[in-house]
Structure formats: C-alpha cells, structure tokens
Amino acid sequence: MSITALEMNLLRRQNLGDSLRRSALAAPNKPAIIYYTTDGASRSVTYAELNRKANAVAHNLMQRGIAKGDKVAALSRNSIEFLVLGYALHKIGAWLVPINFMLQPPDVQHLIDFSETKWFFVEDALLGNVAPVLDKLTGVQQFVQFGPSPSRPAGWMAFDELLPGPTHEPEVLIESDDVAILLFTSGTESAPKGVLSTHANYCAAQLSWSMNMGVAQDDVFLVSIPLIHAAGYVLSTLCLTNHATIVMTQAPQPVQMIELMARHRATGTALPPTLYVALLACPNFKTSDLSCATKLITWASTIPRAMVDGWKEVAPNARFYSGQGMSETTASLLTAGFVSSWAEMPNGDGRWVGTLLAYGADVRLVDDEDQDVPVGMAGEQIIRGPVVMKGYYKNAEANERAFRGGWFHTGDVLFRDAEGNYFFADRKKDMIKSGGENVYCQEVESVLGTHPAVMQCAVFGLPDERWGEAVAAAVIARAGSTVTEAELIEYCRERLAGFKTPKRIFFRTSMPISAANKLLKRELKAEYAKALQA
Incomplete structure (x- = not known):
C-alpha cells in the first residue's frame, strides 16, 4: 500500500501545533501556563489540558467552516484562550492575525478588511475598540468574545462554546512553509506591512533561541510582554515547546x-x-x-x-x-x-x-x-x-x-x-541629520545612560532653522539625584563630537511607550516640537 500525501506530510513536517502535542505527551500533568489577570485572579492549565482545549477548538472551527488558509483575527491582552486559539489554528492550517489592542477603531477596521478576516475574536474588556465600526466589518462571518463577561453583542459567540466536542488530534495537510501568523508591524499606514511568518520560520526561531540562549524543562518564565507581538508569541511557544512553565500576566x-x-x-x-x-x-x-x-x-x-x-x-x-x-x-x-x-x-x-x-x-x-x-x-x-x-x-x-x-x-x-x-x-529612518552630519541616536543614548544621575533617556531630532535638525534628549533622573540640563550637556560634550551633543535636554517622570513597551520617539518629537513653537 502506498503512503498518502497526508501521511507523508504528518511524517516529516514542521508545525507549531505538533510541538504542543509532543509536549503534552512528554509532560501531560506539568503546569504549562499559570495565568494572572490584572486584578490578581489566577488559574492554570497543564500541558495535556492545553492541548485538549486546542484540539477541541480546532475541530469546532473546522465544523463551522474555517479551513486551511483562512484568516482568524484576535484582539486581546494576554490570556490562556489566546494561546489555545493560536494552537488550534496552527493545527488546521488557518492563519492567526493578532490585532494591536492600542489601535483606534478605524485602524482595527482597516486591518480586519485588509487581512480578509473571516472570524474575529475580541476580549470582552476591549469591545470599545470594535463597537464604533462593528457595522462596517461586513467581511467577518463570526465574532467571538474572549473573557468571563456574561453579556456580549447580539450574534456573538462565547469562546467557551468552542470547547465541547472531540479532543483528538486533527489531521490536516499543512506544509512547513505555509503561513502560521500574519502579524502587522503598523496599523495606520495606507498600505500596512503585514509580516507573513511560516511554521518553518517559528520552528527555526525556536531552535535558534534554544541553541544560543537555552531553555530548560525546569525553567519558569514570566511572560508579560503582549502575545499580539512577535516577541511575546515566540517566547511563549518557545517555552511550551521546551516543556517549561510560563507565568503569564494579562498585562x-x-x-x-x-x-x-x-x-x-x-x-x-x-x-x-x-x-x-x-x-x-x-x-x-x-x-x-x-x-x-x-x-x-x-x-x-x-x-x-x-x-x-x-x-x-x-x-x-x-x-x-x-x-x-x-x-x-x-x-x-x-x-x-x-x-x-x-x-x-x-x-x-x-x-x-x-x-x-x-x-x-x-x-x-x-x-x-x-x-x-x-x-x-x-x-x-x-x-x-x-x-x-x-x-x-x-x-x-x-x-x-x-x-x-x-x-x-x-x-x-x-x-x-x-x-x-x-x-x-x-x-x-530614525537617524538625525544635524548640520549635514549623521547622528545615531543610540550613540548619544549610550553616553547619557552612563551618567550616574540618569535612569533612562531617549534621543531624537527636533526641527532647527540653523542645523536642520537639533539633537535633543528626554531624561528620567534616578530617584534622589539632582542634575541640570547644563550638566548633562557638558557631560556629553566631553565625550562626543560637538554635532552629536544634545542642544536641549527635557526632564520627565515617564516615557511614552507602545503596547510592546518600546519607546515612542515620534510622540516625544511631536510633543517637544510643539512646545518649542508655542
């Protein structure tokens, strides 16, 4: 009897869903995720339970018409359900489309339409990100609500409705180079850049992390960075592939x-x-x-x-x-x-x-x-x-x-x-052009960051009639320290070329950050450019 295409595929492929099954077989009763909400409520799931939930959701999605290559979006903070959904989609070859929960409703609508999303999962606490444009999301066939809230918009399904049913492994022919996740790097551009990452990409990333940084089965990793971003998702799946335990926070x-x-x-x-x-x-x-x-x-x-x-x-x-x-x-x-x-x-x-x-x-x-x-x-x-x-x-x-x-x-x-x-x-794109010279922001930050009174700093360019752009910095001082703008400028002047030395330093108590907790320098530039013009 000759081997079928599906059998050959299952025999040799790289697939994120398969990695969870293997972990569940190796460590069925070990805690996979210990989860905490922002108000301190907690629950946990073992590897066997996580895999069974993913299988159940996978079967329910297939029974309701979701097939290989379909796009399924999720707008949510961290949760066990988010990973259950992700693994369910990996097991059936559908695409996970994470949506940034910091986006405004029109931007959410744009990404949902652009990605041709069929099903859309939304956390109950984030319905406000969707409600104003709900009637415009005509391409979405089904909305599903994450979270414990008993109330939801008419026609929406509760995530728990996808849990009853078969829990055996779904068997779908999925190639290693098939897309696993469509992740947007920006939600406000007229032509958003959606990154197409495959199952093979994720398996290669996990292998590289394991070889170079090392993740042991007795490791316990705190995961607080958002799953909607590549780093959070890779770290989580890396830990779960290696039978480690994740302590996850909602935010x-x-x-x-x-x-x-x-x-x-x-x-x-x-x-x-x-x-x-x-x-x-x-x-x-x-x-x-x-x-x-x-x-x-x-x-x-x-x-x-x-x-x-x-x-x-x-x-x-x-x-x-x-x-x-x-x-x-x-x-x-x-x-x-x-x-x-x-x-x-x-x-x-x-x-x-x-x-x-x-x-x-x-x-x-x-x-x-x-x-x-x-x-x-x-x-x-x-x-x-x-x-x-x-x-x-x-x-x-x-x-x-x-x-x-x-x-x-x-x-x-x-x-x-x-x-x-x-x-x-x-x-x-962030390099400063000052007086015809290139200034790399992180070079200036590397100097400012060594001053004993500086806890955190961010360097950026501001419009300047003489220099084109003037080097500026926002600084958070260490608690209990005292330092002036003139002192920090002199500190930099002693260690940097004149054109790299900040012309202005602004003191702050916090920095604007994204959902991934990256500094938003564009907001600093806009804030101080406006202040200087006033």
Whole structure:
C-alpha cells in the first residue's frame, strides 16, 4: 500500500501545533501556563489540558467552516484562550492575525478588511475598540468574545462554546512553509506591512533561541510582554515547546510582575529596557527575593547602566541576554550575548547587542550600494536564513525593496568591533541629520545612560532653522539625584563630537511607550516640537 500525501506530510513536517502535542505527551500533568489577570485572579492549565482545549477548538472551527488558509483575527491582552486559539489554528492550517489592542477603531477596521478576516475574536474588556465600526466589518462571518463577561453583542459567540466536542488530534495537510501568523508591524499606514511568518520560520526561531540562549524543562518564565507581538508569541511557544512553565500576566503591571517572579521562583523573563527600568522604581523591588532569576532577556533600545546595576543588586545570579532582531526575523535574534554585570559590557557601551549566533541567519553590514563595510564603520544589516519571513502580505513593492539581491534589508544600522562585538547604531529612518552630519541616536543614548544621575533617556531630532535638525534628549533622573540640563550637556560634550551633543535636554517622570513597551520617539518629537513653537 502506498503512503498518502497526508501521511507523508504528518511524517516529516514542521508545525507549531505538533510541538504542543509532543509536549503534552512528554509532560501531560506539568503546569504549562499559570495565568494572572490584572486584578490578581489566577488559574492554570497543564500541558495535556492545553492541548485538549486546542484540539477541541480546532475541530469546532473546522465544523463551522474555517479551513486551511483562512484568516482568524484576535484582539486581546494576554490570556490562556489566546494561546489555545493560536494552537488550534496552527493545527488546521488557518492563519492567526493578532490585532494591536492600542489601535483606534478605524485602524482595527482597516486591518480586519485588509487581512480578509473571516472570524474575529475580541476580549470582552476591549469591545470599545470594535463597537464604533462593528457595522462596517461586513467581511467577518463570526465574532467571538474572549473573557468571563456574561453579556456580549447580539450574534456573538462565547469562546467557551468552542470547547465541547472531540479532543483528538486533527489531521490536516499543512506544509512547513505555509503561513502560521500574519502579524502587522503598523496599523495606520495606507498600505500596512503585514509580516507573513511560516511554521518553518517559528520552528527555526525556536531552535535558534534554544541553541544560543537555552531553555530548560525546569525553567519558569514570566511572560508579560503582549502575545499580539512577535516577541511575546515566540517566547511563549518557545517555552511550551521546551516543556517549561510560563507565568503569564494579562498585562505588564510592574508591582505584580515582581511579586510573581518571587512567588514562582521565575528563572527568567524578557522585557525591553523601558520595563526593566520601570520595575526598578517599584516599592517591592528591593524587598523581593529575585535570586531565582538567571536569564534576563532584553532588546529594543540602549541598555542604561542604571538598569544593569539595579537588577544585579536583587538578582545576583542573573545574566543579561542582550540581542537584536525584528518581527521579520520571527523575533529570532540575529546577534546576542550574555553579560553578568556592567563591567562585562563590551567597551562599556549599552548599545551592545552581542555577537553572531549559531544557525539562525547570515548577517552582513553594508553601505548604500550593498557593499560590506569595514570594522568600526556603521552599515545596514542585511540577512538571509531560515528565520526570515516569507514576505509582506499584499505588498509587492515592499517585498521587492526589502529582498533585493537575495538578502533581506532590515533597515537597522549596526557596527562591529575587531573582537566581533556588534553594536546597534539606529534605525535608518530614525537617524538625525544635524548640520549635514549623521547622528545615531543610540550613540548619544549610550553616553547619557552612563551618567550616574540618569535612569533612562531617549534621543531624537527636533526641527532647527540653523542645523536642520537639533539633537535633543528626554531624561528620567534616578530617584534622589539632582542634575541640570547644563550638566548633562557638558557631560556629553566631553565625550562626543560637538554635532552629536544634545542642544536641549527635557526632564520627565515617564516615557511614552507602545503596547510592546518600546519607546515612542515620534510622540516625544511631536510633543517637544510643539512646545518649542508655542
């Protein structure tokens, strides 16, 4: 008897849904997710329970007409149900389409229409993001509500209605290079950039993370970054593939995060510097036992010395894993490395993003003609490898521009030293042009961030009649410290070229951040440009 196409597919494929089944077989009774809402309510699910729920939802979706290649969107904060839905879709070959819950209703409508979503899952607390445009979402065949609220709009289904029924493994022919997730990097552009990540992409990203950073079965990871973003989803599926336990919060609430890390003896977490700094200021930070932490993953911006020094006081066993990647690389880091203290930070430079890694991608730094730049010179990072996305959704122009020459052009500017250390200079689009000279924001931030009175800083350009753009910085000072604008400008002048030295420094108590807790420099630029014009 000859083997069927489905049997051959099941025999050899890479699929995110299959990875959960294998974990459930290996560790059925182990806690997979311990979940906490913002008000402190908690519940947990074992690996076997999580897999059964995903199978049940998969069968119910298929019975109701969802098939391979269909798009299913979800607008939600972190929850067990979000991951159940994701794995259910992976098992049947449908696409998960996460929607940013910080978007305004017209932007939500735009992404739902653009993605051709058939079913739309919405958290009960976020119905306001959808209600004003609900009558315009005519392409959606079924709305489903996440959450415990007993009330919901007419015609909507409760998520729990998808749980009863068969729980055996669905068997659908899904190729490794089929799309698993359509993730939007922006929701307000006229032609939004939707990243198409495949099952093979996610499996490659998980393998790269496991090989280079390491996730053990006895690890306990705090996941507070949003699942709607690539980093949150990859971290969660990475932990679940490796039989680790996730302590998940509905949203990143610093006091709660510290308490849960201590209570569950969390061995690691992954946060951008903005959140690590926010946790430092919490009243329970220095009184909590965080000696359990061994892996503190970070990315997205310059690491301030205050962050490293502050965390080492309460988490003496921790190592910081600094790296750099993007949604288009399936949140797989392209360069990364461990440091245990600021003394180990190469060149004392918080822009350090490690060294080249095993497996994930080839990396080059090139000039505007795609020629390799020498050591010490900044160049755009271009890459190729199994973690690179399949392409941008419905955007041939962006694909042609990004994939030219057989390499993916990231738009990130880095430089490396003679020892092979890589440092993040800037995004090409964020670079400041001051007096005809290029200024990389993160170079200035790396200097400001070493001042003993600076807890956090962000550098950006402001319109200037003389310079075209003037270098400016927003600063959050360390608690109990006193420093002036003139003192910080002089500190930078002693360490930077004149054209790189900030012309203005603005003091703040907080920074504007996105749902992924990344600094929103565009908001700082708009705020201070308007203030200076007043």
